[in-house]
Amino acid sequence: MENTVVVGAQFGDEGKAKITDLLASKADFITRFQGGSNAGHTVVADGKKYAFHLVPSGILYENKICMIGAGCVIKPDDLKKEIEDIISQGITREHFEKCLKISPLAHITMKYHTDIDGYSESSLGNNKIGTTKKGIGPTYTDKYKRMGIRVEDLFNKETLSKKIDVILPTKNKELEFIYNLKPYTKEEILSECEEYRKILAPYVDFNWENNLLETSKNKTILFEGAQGVMLDIDYGTYPYVTSSSPTAGGAGIGASMGPKAIKKAVGVFKAYMTRVGEGAFITELTDEEGEKLRSIGGEFGVTTGRPRRCGWFDAVSAKYAVLVGGLTEIALTKLDVLDSFEEIKLAKAYKNKKTGEIINYYPTDVYSHKDYEPIYETHKGWMTDITNCKTYNDLPENAKLYLKRLEEILGIKISIISVGPDREQTIFI
Ligand code: GDP
Ligand code: IMO
Ligand code: MG
Numbered sequence: 001m002e003n004t005v006v007v008g009a010q011f012g013d014e015g016k017a018k019i020t021d022l023l024a025s026k027a028d029f030i031t032r033f034q035g036g037s038n039a040g041h042t043v044v045a046d047g048k049k050y051a052f053h054l055v056p057s058g059i060l061y062e063n064k065i066c067m068i069g070a071g072c073v074i075k076p077d078d079l080k081k082e083i084e085d086i087i088s089q090g091i092t093r094e095h096f097e098k099c100l101k102i103s104p105l106a107h108i109t110m111k112y113h114t115d116i117d118g119y120s121e122s123s124l125g126n127n128k129i130g131t132t133k134k135g136i137g138p139t140y141t142d143k144y145k146r147m148g149i150r151v152e153d154l155f156n157k158e159t160l161s162k163k164i165d166v167i168l169p170t171k172n173k174e175l176e177f178i179y180n181l182k183p184y185t186k187e188e189i190l191s192e193c194e195e196y197r198k199i200l201a202p203y204v205d206f207n208w209e210n211n212l213l214e215t216s217k218n219k220t221i222l223f224e225g226a227q228g229v230m231l232d233i234d235y236g237t238y239p240y241v242t243s244s245s246p247t248a249g250g251a252g253i254g255a256s257m258g259p260k261a262i263k264k265a266v267g268v269f270k271a272y273m274t275r276v277g278e279g280a281f282i283t284e285l286t287d288e289e290g291e292k293l294r295s296i297g298g299e300f301g302v303t304t305g306r307p308r309r310c311g312w313f314d315a316v317s318a319k320y321a322v323l324v325g326g327l328t329e330i331a332l333t334k335l336d337v338l339d340s341f342e343e344i345k346l347a348k349a350y351k352n353k354k355t356g357e358i359i360n361y362y363p364t365d366v367y368s369h370k371d372y373e374p375i376y377e378t379h380k381g382w383m384t385d386i387t388n389c390k391t392y393n394d395l396p397e398n399a400k401l402y403l404k405r406l407e408e409i410l411g412i413k414i415s416i417i418s419v420g421p422d423r424e425q426t427i428f429i
Contacts, residue, residue: 009267009269024061028065028215033253036073037132037303038134040302096203102203109135111184112171112175116181129241129277152204230321232245232247265325266416269333279366293337315346316361316362340381344378350372351373384396
């Protein structure tokens, strides 16, 4: 396999982890390049279901290095819980100590970041973003304000003390006077950092520059994205987005590699669409059909348990995701969820309800989205169970027609079709 990046191409939860896990079998090095424990990634292997948040989805294999890259943000106590949960399912601690690596450059989510995330969401009222409240936005804000604490700082007492002296007076003013929250003493922050240092110590790769040099010479690299293009900080439905860059463009930066390291970008699309949190969703279904997608698709968040909003496949935003996400091929997931729909719709354009104007490009001003309604084309369903299909030819004719139409509109090929959560329920083309 060539070096490949797996990119969510919608609003997250497309089934990226299943695709990452499958492709990881052909890679030596799997690196998560952005986000934090806001992600909820499900892998079903040998009948067991695993939930990952920050641990790369390649961790189930022996002898593969799984890196949490420089572009990620880490809440060490959440990571500890995640590792313990996976260990309780039979993966050994020794395996983690051998295979899991953490970049010293990744940023730490402190308790004050989660305090602020919770508070700013509740104070925004109806305008809230609907974040996962994992402190992601406030951690990235501090990173770009150059007031962040990085993993490596936890291991250098002098640097850490100096940094806290710089950060804490401002942070406490912010906590007290902007958010009406409890300030922290230096001792409290030092003891939080000490707890985090102990949690991360077995995994931090201080020799990452040499290791990366060796890896990039003769190993196959799989870049794992979280979230999705439509949640990207620049290209998503701003401000209803996450605070990082889940696109193929973000992969090199977050994984400490240049753009030439990436040869293929697999965009993971669900055969319909879902979204958790607030923000525009032009093809959202708030009727029985949406409810049917949610119940058959099991559309409830892995991280927050929230019901996911459901709707038809939006080919307008999908074309946009191919363009700005840098996608070169498609992995289409959850095709089986459509098995019992007599009609399957996809939005090929939008109509402005006020002016009647029809557009087939994605309007980036999300505040205008309330003015648009989707123009659908309708495809005949296949009304057959496809969960046991092993090859493209096993698929019913109507499913093949739907897939062909998607390829035609998006202008890139479908290389993987997923017909169930299990590793085996996958068709490679
Ligand atoms: P991610 O965040 O993109 O990795 O996706 P999530 O794990 O949050 O959500 C995808 C859900 O769909 C998980 O429960 C997967 O086990 C499940 N899933 C993945 N692919 C398929 C598929 O082809 N069919 C069905 N029915 N479920 C799938
Ligand atoms: P995976 O990797 C779906 C959404 C939140 C909210 C917005 C900002 O499982 O696809 P944040 O906590 O990141 O500041 O929240 O982004 N969001 C996700 N939605 N899947 C995810 O991850 C998400 N991570 C964040 O619901 O709307
Ligand atoms: Mg998810």
